[in-house]
Amino acid sequence: MATPNPELLAQLRELLGEKGVREEPHPLWPNIVLKPESTEQVSRLMKLCNEAGQAVIPWGGKTGLVDGLNETVGELGLSLERMNAIEEIDELNRTCTVQAGCILQVAAEACEEKGLLLPLDLGARGTATVGGNVATNAGGNRVIRYGMMRDMVLGLEVVLADGTVVCNLNKMLKNNAGYDLKQWFIGAEGTLGVITRVVVRLRQLPRSQNTALVACENFDSVTRLLGWLDANTAGTLSAFECMWPSFYNHVTREGSLHTPPLAHGYPFYVLVETLGSSPEEDQEKFEQVLGDALENELMVDAVIAKSQSECKALWEIRDDVMGFMALGPVALFDVSITVNHMAEFIAEVETYMNGITDSFNVTFGHVGDSNLHLILGNTNPEAFDKAHIEDTVYKLVEKYAGSVSAEHGVGLLKREHLGCTRSEVELQLMYRMKRMLDPNNILNPNKIFTADKVA
């Protein structure tokens, strides 16, 4: 990889000081990391880099899963970790203004102390930053109720490739004063601008959480149950997480960390949750709705969490993904498939994987928002053909008009498969936008699409 020229590095050191330019060896990511402490510094460093044609990779908590931070042409890292202040929690307007490097959980807990909910919730909450959440349009567990990060962002401050600061820390739900510029940068994975500050819309903190694990006899019941629960819980349904037996049976196997709350042997397990305002009434209502669903044969078994620790135990089953990595090399998938095609899609993936000796395949996902996660691997590393698995799965995604990325983004990992989901016309528009905002291609180059596409 090319090394940044010494003159530029000297200028950056002068601008950012000792703490602002660090060497941090890593096999894949840039080894020199810039750590500005203000928007002004971000603006000035971008201007210097742009003039020198020096590429940078902006990053947050580095919890992404699509190789979005990998060095490709000798980039500098640009970490927002020193810009991590919670600038304001506005209880009246119910907004939270944070610097991009603020860790999601830190922001969420500060809001909680004021009786307010920052609704984004995902596994990496303790490390991921709000800026990273915006740059990747993070999703997570509560999208059916609160939407993705895009739906929570009211205001944004972004630094463009040439150092221009675009600041609109809007706090209002309605604002139709011309083009909604912030939308351009949300989910652009740091290729169009560096996010420096964010205004997040907050909600009132729920006072009750009701969680259950239910079993369904077929996928048709799963989808009908989703509609039923949504219709009967009046806007409070916040999670509908489906686990196939390949996931559930392994995570709760004998000798695992978890006791199975429901017996093995059912075709589908679903974690459902509502967030309400009246602890006692909500629990009664939740039990009644699930009872009715059972009576109407939308499900065949259920266990309702009776305490905070039982609720936590159910979520821990759903979140226990890492264990599968120990089984052998894996290919991870984060795809969207419309609910009507999910069963066929999974069946085709399973048929394909079952044809490979020593393979394993695991399925789970946020069925309520079309998002499936697959873990496809092989206990015999030598028999593992990642490229073939990826090609096969993404072709199936294309066949069923799904998306190669539901919530993780594209990065390097899905770049070659983007055409399965986006037409050439759409890709050309993306290239034009990139050329317009970053003509020297210095912001996270080669991510989402290759540099030659925007040359």
Next chain:
Amino acid sequence: MATPNPELLAQLRELLGEKGVREEPHPLWPNIVLKPESTEQVSRLMKLCNEAGQAVIPWGGKTGLVDGLNETVGELGLSLERMNAIEEIDELNRTCTVQAGCILQVAAEACEEKGLLLPLDLGARGTATVGGNVATNAGGNRVIRYGMMRDMVLGLEVVLADGTVVCNLNKMLKNNAGYDLKQWFIGAEGTLGVITRVVVRLRQLPRSQNTALVACENFDSVTRLLGWLDANTAGTLSAFECMWPSFYNHVTREGSLHTPPLAHGYPFYVLVETLGSSPEEDQEKFEQVLGDALENELMVDAVIAKSQSECKALWEIRDDVMGFMALGPVALFDVSITVNHMAEFIAEVETYMNGITDSFNVTFGHVGDSNLHLILGNTNPEAFDKAHIEDTVYKLVEKYAGSVSAEHGVGLLKREHLGCTRSEVELQLMYRMKRMLDPNNILNPNKIFTADKVA
């Protein structure tokens, strides 16, 4: 105004047929209106117009309030009225795919028949089209619960200025496969592309509607009541519409169409509504929550609708805006102001208006989403100085960091005031986007900003 050249008109007649090119005299809007019946026709007509440098104004139900359809350089009208089919209501994925010219209410009623809710609701529902709702990012009465049109659009088909069709009729809640192109066109008021088809996210149809009119003693109570209701109704609060006495007292005056459900004399009236799933329980809960609010002195009086007709009567008071137009010439405002500044803002507007002989000023709005509507007029037409009123109000909007447009958009009407809400850096980005997507400036030119800005 320039007339379209005869050769182009002949080509358009050949392409669109007799029904597709109509003369429709109007004092402000283009008199020749193109009425394509397919995306293919829209694409081909745009290609012809682009090559001829002929400007067009795309329109839906023509219910906009910002002079967005006014002819400025001899445009052709482009009506999507013949493309009004509901192509699909997908009950499983809970989406509705419609052609842009489909009337909002028609689409909403078709969804309702399937037990599904198309959540956008606004006064012009019987005339406005879904395509127009997307192009203007329509808001309306239920934004606090369901968001604006932007939040409901899953997929979009757009025809660019040069005739290129950008089609992505996505039905999935999560889709992070590259830049989210549809966001560029939502709310762009037809200046960046012609919206031809839309996929709307639907919800389960609510089974209960509870509505009340309440009175508050001061604005602080109004804002605290909003938080209180939101916290105690667990995601079901769908409307929080505030009426100042200037509005309420006039609409319910003696001899008006409405009997006042609450006595005159209170400083604030608020229409609140929840949409739930259990008719009986929800009503009981609603009454209890309002009772508690009364006890906690968040409000001082309340009347709860006991029937569908009582509910309708309450909404009719809120919707009875047209009567004010008979009082004299008026300037209408649709602005956003954060809740913490609303009281000061209104006070300053009132002080200013009270200094004008024979003036009247009326305030109401969706306080839950920062959106205020003002009707400022004069019973003596000769004393009415619209330009002075607009300048004064928009300067106050700027002072309080509000938005000159909450939900109506910019069009011609607010073009000169856009700088009160948007910085020069933001405006320059808008111009660049316009130049990129419509280099010949033929799509609704001079709206949002003047042609010279993008020359």
